[in-house]
Amino acid sequence: MSSILLAAALSGAIVPIAKAPPSAADPCLHSGAELVPDLAASRFTSHDQVSLVDIGRDPARAAGTIFTLSPDRRDIATITKQANPRTNSNCLRLLVVPLDGAGAPREVDVGGEFINGDFSLRGFSVVKAGYERDNPPQWSPDGENIAFLKRVAGSTQAWIADPTGRTQARQVSFLPIDVDRLAWRQDGLGLILATRPEVLRRAQEIAREAPRGWLYDDRFNPQMADRPIPVGPIAFSYSFLSLTDGSLRDATDTEKAVLEPPPKLASKGASAETPSVAGYLAWLERKIPEGLLSPRRLVIALRDGQRKVCETGDCEGIQRLWWSDDGETLFGVQFTGWARNEMAFLRWDIAASQPERLLTTRDAVAGCLLAAREFICAREQAFT
DSSP, rough: HHHHHHHHHHHSSOOOOOOOOOOOOOOTTTTGGGOOOTTTSOOHHHHHHHHHESSOOOOOGSOOOOOOTTSSSEEEEEEEEEEEETTTEEEEEEEEEEETTTOEEEEEEEEEOOOOEEEETTTTEEEEEEOOOOOEEEEOTTTTTEEEEOOOOOOOOEEEEEETTTSSSSSSOOOOEEEEEEEETSSSSSSEEEEHOOOHHHHHHHHHHHGGGOOOOOTOOOOOOOSSOSOOOOOOEEEEEETOOOOEEOHHHHHHHHHOOOOOSSSSEEEEEEOOOTTTTTEEESTTTTTTTTTEEEEEOOOOOEEEEEEEEEEOOOOEEEETSSSEEEEEEESSSSSGOOEEEEEEEESSSSOEEEEESSEEEEEEEEEETTEEEEOOOOOO
């Protein structure tokens, strides 16, 4: 294998995973009624379980954003996946669902390959994960288009879909590297793209070493790969893709800010930092500062510098925080109850001394969006 081919293989999968090759058959053409489990049947097989249609990943942990709300708040967009054991691959569909329940979901795109997430681990730059990458569909400011990531022939690029489903989705980016994240510019005239060119550059360096052999150094982990893995942090690069003429340039600082995480304002070790348009700041912090597994308390910093703190068990297990549109009320979703087997919603008005619990359920809720005076969530429960 030439160094160029090896570099391409390394850039696409830094840590190779042994797996059976997928079938050439389209998984979406072979995911009909025969894959839909019969819930009334006496037996629920492993085939039935694998073939369930799903959205998001690890919903019991409320991870990530799994659907998005249209600007007019009439529809949500989400990407579903259905594993197909016959083809050893997934059927991916981009759906638009009316919030009022009037009408069936509209399929606006179908196809593509499963997009693995990745993470850094013990100094290794990029380790491929078994779970999917967060890929919430992005509505244009005018609601006329939806941007999303789609992987075809081993390349993850930006695509645009018509929410009505009347025209076919089209690929709009054609980069030599994968696109990791995307967002619309405020005027809707183009997309800001986040990529990591350094992943490819380091993979090419490793490939160039191959003819003379690799030094067994800190880039090796035999449990993960039989070749070096890049080490050290890898920064993102940001570009602006014009949808009027297809041109690509470096993103400005203002455009980068759309995708770059905001600077930390709270204390060291704080998490879930959430600013309010009214000038407040909420976050979670460890009750025992040096305790890695310490329970966390909920803190609100007021405009005058004072703090409101909830240290009771009622505020433990919080996963996400939101402020109301006016910035005067904080909401949270948490794991609670015996062995954290329940989920609950909290509401904390700035004028109140402590938060109140709005709802407690043993169902799993995930991907929640706060839209004006209501939450929109996926809700998962078991059939008995």
